Amino acid sequence: MNPRTIDVQQFLDDHRFSAFQWAILVLCFFVVAVDGLDTAAMGFIAPSLVSEWSVTKAALAPVMSAALFGLAIGALTAGPLADKYGRKKVIVASALIFGLASLSSAACWSLWSLTGFRFLTGLGLGAAMPNTVTLMSEYAPRGRRALLSTLMFCGFTLGSASSGFVASHIIPAYGWRSLLVVGGVLPIILVVFLAIILPESVRFLVCKGAPADRVAKILRRICAKTDFTNIAFTVPEDIGAQSESSIKALFRHDNTTGTLLLWITYFMGLVVVYLLTGWLPTLMKEAGVPMAQAAVVTGMFMFGSTFGTVLMGWLMDRINNHLVMGVSYAAAALCVVAIGIHPGEVALLRVLVFAAGFAMGAQTSMVILAAQFYQTQYRATGVSWMLGIGRFGGILGASMGGVLMTLGWDFRTIFFGLAVPAVLAAVAIGLKGIYYAHRPTALPVGPATVAELEMH
Structure with a gap:
C-alpha cells in the first residue's frame, strides 16, 4: 500500500499556531534578546574604559569591532553548518559559546585581552541569530510568517534597548564588568x-x-489529532537540489542579483545602526549630557526599532515587502539628519532617536525578507551570509565613530554623513x-512549489 503524503508546509498552514510553536518562538526570542543585550554592551562600556584604562577613543576601535x-x-560559517547538520545543534552550541566568552570578557585585564574575548563572543552571537530566524520561519504558516518571525526577532531590539537601561543602573554601582557578567550568565541558563x-x-x-516517525513525532505536538499512519512527508520545493553547494546556490537560479542587493542593503543599514548605537553615548557625553541620560537616549533607538519592526512585519504580510523597506530606510535618513541638527536637546533627542529606531525597524525585517527569498536547502546559508557580509558594515560603523571624532568631526557632521548609507540602503x-517584480521566483521550480512561490 502506497503511503499518503503530507506537505509539511501545508500542514503548518492548515492548523492553528499551537502552544508548541509559541514555545519555539519564545525560546528563539530569548536567544536573540541576550544576543542583542551583549552586542550593544560595548557602546555603554566604552566611556568607562576610557576613564579606567586611560586610553583614547581611537584605541577602542579594535575592541568595538572585535565582536x-x-x-x-x-554567521558566514554557521549557515552552511546549519544547512548540513541542523538548525537546533548550531543554535545550542552558539548560545553556549557566546555565554562563556562573555563571562570571560568580564575577567579581562587589558584592551587586547578584551578584544580577543569579544571576538570569541561574536563567533557565538553570529551563529545564533540567523539560525533562530531560519528555524522560526520554517515553523510559521505562510500567511503569518513575516509577522511571527518579526515578533521573534524583536527580542534582539528589546535586548539591545535593555542593555542601555541595565547599563545606566549597574555600571555606576558595580562597574562595567557587571554588564558583561549579565550578558554571559543569561545565555548559559538558556542553553x-x-x-x-x-x-x-x-x-x-x-x-x-x-x-x-521522527517528523510525525514533532508534528503531533502541533496537532495531536492527525493520523500519521503510513505517511510520507514532502516540502514545497525540489528536494533533489539538496546536493548542490548551499553557498553556490546563492548565485544560481537567478539568485545573484537578489543576493547582492540584500547584502548591500544590510551592510549599509548596519553602518547606521552600529555608529549610532555604539557612539551616541560618547558623543552626547562630550556634548555635556550626563552618561545616564545618554544611555537612556540611546536605548530609545532600540525601543523604537522594536515597535517599527512589529509594524513592518504586519505590513510585509499584506503589501509589497520592498516598498515597506525602501520607505523605511528613506525615513531613517531624514531622522538621522534631524538628530544631527539638535545635538544637546535631550528631550527632543529622545523623540528623534526613537523615530530613527522606528524607521530602522526595516533592518530587523531584512532577515525575514532573506528567509522568504531562499529555499529550505540553503535558507540558513542565505540568511547567515547576508548577516555575515552585513556585519562588515557594522564593523565599519563601530570603527568610524572613534576615527571621525579623532579627525575633529562634530556631532552634527557625523550624523549628516550617516544619512548617506541609509539612502543607499533604500535605493538597493x-x-x-x-528587478524581481516580473519574476515570480528566484528558486528552481519543483513539482510542488507553486503555493510557496506565491509568497515571494
Whole structure:
C-alpha cells in the first residue's frame, strides 16, 4: 500500500499556531534578546574604559569591532553548518559559546585581552541569530510568517534597548564588568531550555530524508489529532537540489542579483545602526549630557526599532515587502539628519532617536525578507551570509565613530554623513523589488512549489 503524503508546509498552514510553536518562538526570542543585550554592551562600556584604562577613543576601535568580526565569521560559517547538520545543534552550541566568552570578557585585564574575548563572543552571537530566524520561519504558516518571525526577532531590539537601561543602573554601582557578567550568565541558563525543548526544523528533516516517525513525532505536538499512519512527508520545493553547494546556490537560479542587493542593503543599514548605537553615548557625553541620560537616549533607538519592526512585519504580510523597506530606510535618513541638527536637546533627542529606531525597524525585517527569498536547502546559508557580509558594515560603523571624532568631526557632521548609507540602503532594496517584480521566483521550480512561490 502506497503511503499518503503530507506537505509539511501545508500542514503548518492548515492548523492553528499551537502552544508548541509559541514555545519555539519564545525560546528563539530569548536567544536573540541576550544576543542583542551583549552586542550593544560595548557602546555603554566604552566611556568607562576610557576613564579606567586611560586610553583614547581611537584605541577602542579594535575592541568595538572585535565582536563584529566574530559576528561576521560566525554567521558566514554557521549557515552552511546549519544547512548540513541542523538548525537546533548550531543554535545550542552558539548560545553556549557566546555565554562563556562573555563571562570571560568580564575577567579581562587589558584592551587586547578584551578584544580577543569579544571576538570569541561574536563567533557565538553570529551563529545564533540567523539560525533562530531560519528555524522560526520554517515553523510559521505562510500567511503569518513575516509577522511571527518579526515578533521573534524583536527580542534582539528589546535586548539591545535593555542593555542601555541595565547599563545606566549597574555600571555606576558595580562597574562595567557587571554588564558583561549579565550578558554571559543569561545565555548559559538558556542553553538548558534550548537543549530540552527546542525541536529541529521539520522542513530540514524532510529535506535530509529523516525517518517519517521522527517528523510525525514533532508534528503531533502541533496537532495531536492527525493520523500519521503510513505517511510520507514532502516540502514545497525540489528536494533533489539538496546536493548542490548551499553557498553556490546563492548565485544560481537567478539568485545573484537578489543576493547582492540584500547584502548591500544590510551592510549599509548596519553602518547606521552600529555608529549610532555604539557612539551616541560618547558623543552626547562630550556634548555635556550626563552618561545616564545618554544611555537612556540611546536605548530609545532600540525601543523604537522594536515597535517599527512589529509594524513592518504586519505590513510585509499584506503589501509589497520592498516598498515597506525602501520607505523605511528613506525615513531613517531624514531622522538621522534631524538628530544631527539638535545635538544637546535631550528631550527632543529622545523623540528623534526613537523615530530613527522606528524607521530602522526595516533592518530587523531584512532577515525575514532573506528567509522568504531562499529555499529550505540553503535558507540558513542565505540568511547567515547576508548577516555575515552585513556585519562588515557594522564593523565599519563601530570603527568610524572613534576615527571621525579623532579627525575633529562634530556631532552634527557625523550624523549628516550617516544619512548617506541609509539612502543607499533604500535605493538597493528598491532596486531588488523592481528587478524581481516580473519574476515570480528566484528558486528552481519543483513539482510542488507553486503555493510557496506565491509568497515571494
